[in-house]
Amino acid sequence: MSIISGKVIMVVLDGLRYDTARTQMGYMNHMVEAGKAACCRVWSELPSLSRPLYEVLLTGTPSSVNGITSNQTVRLSTQTSVFHLAREQGLRTAAAAYYWVSELYNRAPFDPIEDREQHDESRAIQHGKFYYDDSYPDSHLFADAELLRRRENPDFLYIHPMGIDDAGHRYGADSKEYRGKAIMADALLANLAPGWLELGYRVIVTSDHGMNADGQHGGTGVEEREVPLYIMGTAGVKPGYYEERVPQLAVAPLACRLLGLQPSAAMAALRFPGVAYDEESEGDA
Template sequence: MSGKVILVILDALGFEAAVENCGWLEGLVEAGQARRWRMRSCLPSLSAPIYETLHTGTPPALHGIRSNDHVPLSKGPHVFGVARAAGKRTAAVAHYFFSELYNRSPWEALRDAEVDDPDLPIQHGRFYSERGYQKFNLHLPSEHDLCVRATLAIRRHAPDYLLLHSFSIDAVGHGYGADSREYRKQVWMVDNALAEFLHLWTGAGYRVLVTADHGMTADGRHGGNSEAERLVAFYDVGHPEGGVAGETVSQLAVAPTILKLMGLQAPPEMTEPALG
């Protein structure tokens, strides 16, 4: 098997919120065009540590990214590096933490916000920050704009691996809590944007994986060990066996699954089997 893969990370989208509000993704599951797993995140259930887990297949206690307060360059091996070493093209439309983890750290916006460099692990990157955001003004790019950028990356560069990361659910969740109309509406809006663009990506030959780094509590936090913080959904759009998987799987399986779909060998550090 050798193919092109898109990983969509919907930051802070908890499992129940996904199932209840992502009508498009759930419709694909119901129609047998996607398979959905319940997935348990690693600890701490924070963004930067889990971004690294999703791309190295190792837990934070092993890879060493401990919090969002300090984001050094990844020690790898990671999906971007393995793909580039194999001659694959990589791209990302994502929060700047991914630039710090896989390209250069610390982040320098005027140097790193847009990159097209074949020597970098993320060769074609378009990165954003949430600098200065407040509850009354979240300063976030719209999901439509993020999907447009991802689609343009596909048309211009045809990456073998593309990361698309949306931060808005997390920002709204911190501001209003997961048990709020604002959070639920934002989940739906992200799903609605995917409904507009996902068929373009699958039509271009991509296998599309959609998941979250962690969930969100009713009082607007994450980082701990509760089910609300740790349980997320994992959708595989284009899986030959659609529907709902019965088991709860580990987040450590994401990186080896991406590499398997690309026809690449997972390094020995990625000990969790790929999802089948």
């Protein structure tokens, strides 16, 4: 197996553009400059919409294969996600995320009362706290996630705040409000990530899609498709900035490799330049 396996925290900052991450997120970029993180450009799949790209990030399959083609496609995923693979191998899974993630991997449609908090070892996401208001504060969401981490000790924790995306839709990507939410997310990571890293977690920070100046996404523009991916952790990470664009389909198999899991047969054999693979994996990762 390539890469030393361990626990992984995956943070998806909804709606975060690559250029905004590079110019506004001081802590994350400090970690790169300090030789403690890698930063890659990721080219999102189409359509550059949230629900389809949640499925891309967690199953490594495009919309033409998985059938999640719009935000209005409300049903369980038919693909094997990172959550499924982890649970099948006896790992613990958890998520603090927007309710569409629950609808994809636990139960659809979402019941705001019954499904707000979930604890069921038989489900793909065994422990979850899900919100359904786009303006739910990122500070609360990160607190939800950290409580899950402390109480449930997951091997794979998925964290998905909506503040950046919400500000982008309200004010556009070229606004102080949008940039301010990116700065706030960076500060929340600065408070929590050092503790995660000290405990030996590998941390992936990325986004589903970007945002244009009109406060929209869904199309083919660079501002809608180019998003960051930061990788932090002592094992298997090659620090630095990597300018080549990596297909978003590579994110799910990366999470699998970091967890010590074999990617599903549907996941593409792609790899990130900021990750060290051993000789065994040179031909298949």
